[in-house]
Structure formats: C-alpha cells, structure tokens
Amino acid sequence: xxxxxxxxxxxxxxxxxxxxxxxxxxxxxxxxxxxxxxxxxxxxxxxxxxxxxxxxxxxxxxxxxxxxxxxxxxxxxxxxxxxxxxxxxxxxxxxxxxxxxxxxxxxxxxxxxxxxxxxxxxxxxxxxxxxxxxxxxxxxxxxxxxxxxxxxxxxxxxxxxxxxxxxxxxxxxxxxxxxxxxxxxxxxxxxxxxxxxxxxxxxxxxxxxxxxxxxxxxxxxxxxxxxxxxxxxxxxxxxxxxxxxxxxxxxxxxxxxxxxxxxxxxxxxxxxxxxxxxxxxxxxxxxxxxxxxxxxxxxxxxxxxxxxxxxxxxxxxxxxxxxxxxxxx
Amino acid sequence: xxxxxxxxxxxxxxxxxxxxxxxxxxxxxxxxxxxxxxxxxxxxxxxxxxxxxxxxxxxxxxxxxxxxxxxxxxxxxxxxxxxxxxxxxxxx
Numbered sequence: 325x326x327x328x329x330x331x332x333x334x335x336x337x338x339x340x341x342x343x344x345x346x347x348x349x350x351x352x353x354x355x356x357x358x359x360x361x362x363x364x365x366x367x368x369x370x371x372x373x374x375x376x377x378x379x380x381x382x383x384x385x386x387x388x389x390x391x392x393x394x395x396x397x398x399x400x401x402x403x404x405x406x407x408x409x410x411x412x413x414x415x416x417x418x419x420x421x422x423x424x425x426x427x428x429x430x431x432x433x434x435x436x437x438x439x440x441x442x443x444x445x446x447x448x449x450x451x452x453x454x455x456x457x458x459x460x461x462x463x464x465x466x467x468x469x470x471x472x473x474x475x476x477x478x479x480x481x482x483x484x485x486x487x488x489x490x491x492x493x494x495x496x497x498x499x500x501x502x503x504x505x506x507x508x509x510x511x512x513x514x515x516x517x518x519x520x521x522x523x524x525x526x527x528x529x530x531x532x533x534x535x536x537x538x539x540x541x542x543x544x545x546x547x548x549x550x551x552x553x554x555x556x557x558x559x560x561x562x563x564x565x566x567x568x569x570x571x572x573x574x575x576x577x578x579x580x581x582x583x584x585x586x587x588x589x590x591x592x593x594x595x596x597x598x599x600x601x602x603x604x605x606x607x608x609x610x611x612x613x614x615x616x617x618x619x620x621x622x623x624x625x626x627x628x629x630x631x632x633x634x635x636x637x638x639x640x641x642x643x644x645x646x647x648x649x650x651x652x653x
Numbered sequence: 654x655x656x657x658x659x660x661x662x663x664x665x666x667x668x669x670x671x672x673x674x675x676x677x678x679x680x681x682x683x684x685x686x687x688x689x690x691x692x693x694x695x696x697x698x699x700x701x702x703x704x705x706x707x708x709x710x711x712x713x714x715x716x717x718x719x720x721x722x723x724x725x726x727x728x729x730x731x732x733x734x735x736x737x738x739x740x741x742x743x744x745x
Contacts, residue, residue, distance in 0.1 A: 440712070503724035505731060509707040541711040541721030541733065 365432035365450035366394030375416035442472030444489035463594030490532030494548035509539035557601030666698035
C-alpha cells in the first residue's frame with residue numbers, strides 16, 4: 325500500500341507512479357485523486373455499488389466515472405483521505421484496481437451465464453484471471469479480456485492478451501430433419517446442403533459462433549466442444565496494434581496457463597515500456613508461438629490456418645496480408 | 654373449424670400465425686401469448702422472417718419447455734410447428 329500520510333498537495337512524478345500502482349490517479353486539480361475500484365468483468369454487487377456511492381458522496385463530489393475498462397472510478401478524492409477511502413470501501417469487500425506497468429483488471433462481457441450469444445463463462449474466468457494475476461509487474465501495461473463469442477464485444481483483438489469464445493459444432497445425423505434452418509442461420513457461408521442431403525460444414529469458413537446450433541430445433545446440430553480463440557499483442561491508443569491470432573478452441577482449463585506463459589514471455593523478452601505487441605514485432609512471433617505451444621499443443625494456429633477465410637475475415641479487409649508468415653514450430 | 658394438413662409441413666396445426674414483419678423479440682412474445690391460450694399438446698404453426706428469428710426463436714421455444722415438431726425453410730422466411738408444452742409452475 326502506498327504512503328498516504330503525505331498531506332502535501334504537490335504530487336511528484338515518483339509519487340504519481342506509486343499512486344498509480346495502487347489504482348490512485350492524480351487529477352489535473354492539485355491534490356485531487358481519482359480512486360479506481362476493482363470490478364473484474366464489470367461485475368459489482370449491489371452492496372459494493374452502494375458503498376462506492378456512499379464513499380463518492382462522503383469523500384468526493386458524488387460523481388463516479390465508469391472507466392473504459394469497466395472500473396468504477398470515484399472522482400475528486402483528497403489525497404489525505406485515501407487511507408479512509410480504502411478502509412471504507414473494504415468494509416463492503418470493494419478492492420482498489422491498478423494502473424501503470426502491470427497486469428490490469430480483466431474485462432469481460434456477460435458470457436454464457438446470462439447472455440444468449442455467450443459460449444464461455446467469461447465472468448468467472450475474468451474474476452479468476454484477476455485473482456491470479458492482478459498487479460503482477462510487466463514491461464508495460466498488460467490488458468486482458470474475455471469475449472464470450474465471435475461477436476467479440478470486449479475486443480479481444482485489441483488486447484495484449486484476448487480470449488474470445490468459440491464452439492465446434494457437430495451434426496447428430498439421425499436427428500436431422502433436413503429443414504435447412506442451420507444453413508440459413510449461418511452468416512459465414514460455412515454450411516451447405518444439397519436437396520435431401522445432410523448439411524456439410526466448411527471448416528475453412530466456420531468461425532465457431534454457434535448460430536447453427538441455436539437455429540436447430542431438433543438437437544441435431546450440437547456443441548461438440550467449446551473453447552477460446554487467443555489473440556496476442558493487440559492494443560489501442562495513439563499507435564494501435566492489431567493482435568496476432570495464435571490459437572483456437574483452447575479449453576477453459578488451459579486459459580490460466582496461457583496467461584502465465586504469455587506474461588513470462590513478455591518479461592523475458594520485453595524491454596521496459598514496451599507492450600507485448602512491439603516485443604513480438606522485434607523478437608518475432610515464432611518465439612512466442614513456441615512458448616505458447618508448450619501449453620496449447622494442437623490448438624496453436626499455423627500459417628495454413630491463417631490463409632483460411634475463417635481467420636482472414638476476422639480482421640479488416642487486407643490486414644491479414646500484413647501478418648508475418650508463421651513458421652513451423 | 655377443421656383444418657387440412659399443411660402442404661409444407663404435413664401436420665395439421667390447431668392455430669396458425671404469420672409473424673413475418675414482427676421483429677425479435679416481439680415475434681416470440683406474440684407466439685408465447687398464443688401458446689398460453691392453448692392446451693398442452695396442441696400445435697401452433699408460426700411463420701417467421703429469416704435473419705435474427707432463426708437464431709433466436711427455436712432456441713427460446715426449447716428453453717420455454719415447448720417442442721418444435723416441424724421446421725421448414727420457405728423462399729421468404731421459415732415455418733415452425735410448435736407443440737405446446739406442459740403447464741409449468743409460475744416463475745418466482
């Protein structure tokens with residue numbers, strides 16, 4: 325915890341770094357601090373939300389800003405009140421988030437818990453990722469997210485490490501009534517059906533969204549397995565960097581190993597102030613892919629995969645051509 | 654009034670509604686209201702638009718405890734014949 329006894333209203337650069345490590349952001353108003361509250365996946369209990377409101381009224385100006393990464397931020401807190409703010413938030417179990425060069429609170433959509441499109445349990449995964457990795461030092465900020473399906477509302481392709489839910493469908497032939505609704509449901513031209521014949525899936529086009537499964541009223545098109553597409557090296561900001569797609573259908577139980585190995589690789593190869601996307605550009609994507617393969621095995625994407633419409637189409641037109649060729653690892 | 658088996662689905666529905674032009678989720682709300690007036694086991698034929706309803710309606714029918722007994726794609730939209738499920742205790 326940072327030293328909050330200091331009552332001076334002048335916030336030095338060093339002091340500002342210390343504060344940011346603890347999730348306290350100096351405002352342009354001298355001596356005023358924004359307190360960033362931890363809310364993995366943007367999930368907050370009503371009790372914590374009430375406590376945040378109470379603290380915002382008592383120590384701030386009754387204003388809370390929801391950060392772009394889903395953290396409720398209490399504005400206009402006096403520097404000398406930080407200890408009291410932290411203690412009072414803790415009464416409701418509300419912890420403080422973080423800024424600076426470290427693993428940030430993981431963001432997530434609603435996921436399969438309550439969102440009809442959700443394929444993966446993004447909320448639980450975001451909470452667990454935050455529990456395991458939050459605050460770990462990295463060469464630069466390290467942002468992660470869980471999107472529950474290929475719609476990718478959380479923008480996995482703009483994260484240092486993004487996970488996006490996907491499903492592998494399977495046809496139970498004896499249940500098929502040849503109604504063709506799965507073919508109509510597919511928006512990626514990945515299912516075809518000749519008159520009176522079973523639907524056939526085009527593996528080069530299927531993005532794993534599960535629309536065909538939702539359309540099937542007869543439990544014929546069903547879920548074979550669910551997992552995560554993994555994107556690494558993305559960021560937004562002044563100089564955006566699109567992420568590299570590196571793995572597909574990675575199961576839940578491998579997710580935390582993927583995070584572990586990615587952080588470790590970034591620490592080993594990254595220089596201070598360098599996001600992992602830049603490290604990959606400098607060191608080479610295959611170095612990272614070799615490290616990742618130790619964890620994901622056959623889920624690792626190959627150069628052949630990247631040539632398929634299925635992977636080319638998840639980026640802006642033409643962008644896939646700019647990726648360096650993936651070597652055999 | 655006696656109805657004839659539908660040429661497209663070869664079953665005789667007790668009631669038909671054409672929900673083309675009614676967007677999600679109002680199409681399902683209307684279908685649900687109809688199903689609630691019917692007896693368990695009766696058949697409701699509904700015609701729906703292509704697009705979102707394909708991804709939403711079959712899934713919701715199953716989740717609400719009814720059963721799709723026929724599905725047929727049309728030139729413009731699609732048909733579902735739904736068997737009204739058993740009465741379920743009201744949700745808390």
